[in-house]
Amino acid sequence: MTDLLRQEITTSAHTIVVKVGTRVLTTDQGVLNEEQITQLGRQLAELAATGRRVVLVSSGAVGAGMSQLGLTKRPTDLARLQAVAAVGQAKLIEIYDRALRDNGRHAAQVLLTAEDLDDRTRYLNIRNTLLSVLDFGAIPIINENDTVAVEELMLTFGDNDRLAARVTNLIRAPLLILLSDVQGLYNGSPELPESKLLSVVPKLDEEVLSFARDKKTGHSKGGMASKLEAARMVTSTGENMIIASGRIPDVLTKLIAGEEIGTLFLAQGKAVTPRKRWIGYSVQPRGDLMVDDGAARALGEKGKSLLPIGVTEVRGSFGKGDVVRVCNAQGQEIARGLTNYTSEEVGQILGSRSDQIEGILGVHPYDEIIHRDNMTVSRV
Ligand SMILES: Nc1ncnc2c1ncn2[C@@H]1O[C@H](COP(=O)(O)OP(=O)(O)O)[C@@H](O)[C@H]1O
Ligand SMILES: N[C@@H](CCC(=O)OP(=O)(O)O)C(=O)O
Secondary structure (H helix, E strand, O other): OEOHHHHHHHHOOOEEEEEEOHHHHEOOOOOEOHHHHHHHHHHHHHHHHOOOEEEEEEOOHHHHHHHHHOOOOOOOOHHHHHHHHHHHHHHHHHHHHHHHHOOOOOEEEEEEOHHHHHOHHHHHHHHHHHHHHHHOOOEEEEEEOOOOOHHHHHOOOOOHHHHHHHHHHHOOOOEEEEEEOOOOOEOOOOOOOOOOEOOEEOOOOHHHHOOOOOOOOOOOOOHHHHHHHHHHHHHOOOOEEEEEEOOOOOHHHHHHOOEOOOEEEOOOOOOOOHHHHHHHHOOOOOEEEEEOHHHHHHHHOOOOOEOHHHEEEEEEOOOOOOEEEEEOOOOOEEEEEEOOOOHHHHHHHOOOOHHHHHHHHOOOOOOOOEOHHHEEEOOO
C-alpha cells in the first residue's frame, strides 16, 4: 500500500542515511549472511542511480569477525573483542565494495568515534569528507571505530543507532532509515500476539518511549531504546526516520517509493541550524543542570533562555562554554546548551534572580546561564 504522506517524505529525500543492524547481516546462528549484504549493496547503488546521496552506517563487524574466525561465543575481554571487530570490518567492507562495484559504485570506509564528533574541527572535517565522497558518487560506509570506541563494544550506550542519527544531523539528511530484524515499533513486546505495529509516530511522547522492551543479546547492542533515542535526535532537528525490517526483499526501493512498510517517525517543526545540531547532538555534555517545572516550561514551550532562578541543582564539573544537559524535575533531559558560567559559579547563583548575580559572584557578565541562541531543546 502506498501512503501519500510517506511518498512525499521519501520521494523528496535528496540525501538518505541508512543504518543496518547486526541482526540483518547475520543469520540466527550468528553466521555472516553474505547474500544479504550483497543485496543491500545493490539497493544502495540503485538509490544512488536515482540521483540521491546515500550514506550507509553498518554494524556487523563483530558478527562478521566471529563468523570469519569460527567463534561461536562473543569474547568477553575488550582486546579480543576489538580484534574480532577489526577482522570482521575488513570482511564487511570487502563484500560491500564488491556489491557496489558490480553496480558501478565504490565503497568509502569511514570509522568514527563519538569524540570525533565532539570536536568542532574534526566534526567539520568529517562533514567535508563525507560530502566529498558523495560528490565522487561513492557510498560512505560508516561504523564506529571499534579499536578505540570501547563504549560501543562493552557498554550499553554509544551504538550505531545514535551514530547514524548524528551522521544524519551532520550532513542534514532529511531521512534516516534504520533496518533491523523487526518490522518496526510495536506498542508492546513484538513477540506478543496482541502487540500492534505502529505505522506512524507523530510525536515521541512518554507512552511511545515506554514501548521499548529490550532484552540483552550476544550480537547487537542498541535495542529499541537506542532506536527511539535516535528518533528523538533526528525528529527534533526537523528530519524524519523510519524503522523497517532489513529482511524484506528490496526494502529500500519499496520504502523510497512510499510503500507503507515499518514505522515512520515524523519530523517535529522546522529543520534547525547546523550549530544547534552540533550543540544538541554531537558534543559530549560535561554536566547537568536540574531545573524546576517553571523553567522546563519556559524552555520547552516558550523558547526562553535558562535563568539561574529556575536551576535547582548542578551536577558534574564544567567550565564556561562547555555543553551541559538541562534536565526536568523528573530527571529527563529536555535540552542542551553552552553554559555562560562554570559549575562552581552555577552552584553559587542557582535559585537567584539575575539582578543578584553581581552581589554573589562580584561580576555579572550574563543574565542567563544558557542563552536560547546557544540551546537545543529536545523535549517539549
Ligand atoms: N516495542 C518494540 N517494538 C519492536 N521491537 C522491539 C520493541 N521493544 C524491543 N524490541 C527489540 O528491538 C530489537 C531490535 O534492536 P537490536 O537488537 O538492537 O537490532 P539491530 O541489531 O538491528 O540494531 C528487536 O529484535 C526487538 O526484540
Ligand atoms: N561496531 C559494532 C556495532 C554494534 C552495534 O551497534 O550493533 P547493532 O545494535 O546491531 O547496530 C559492530 O560493527 O559490530
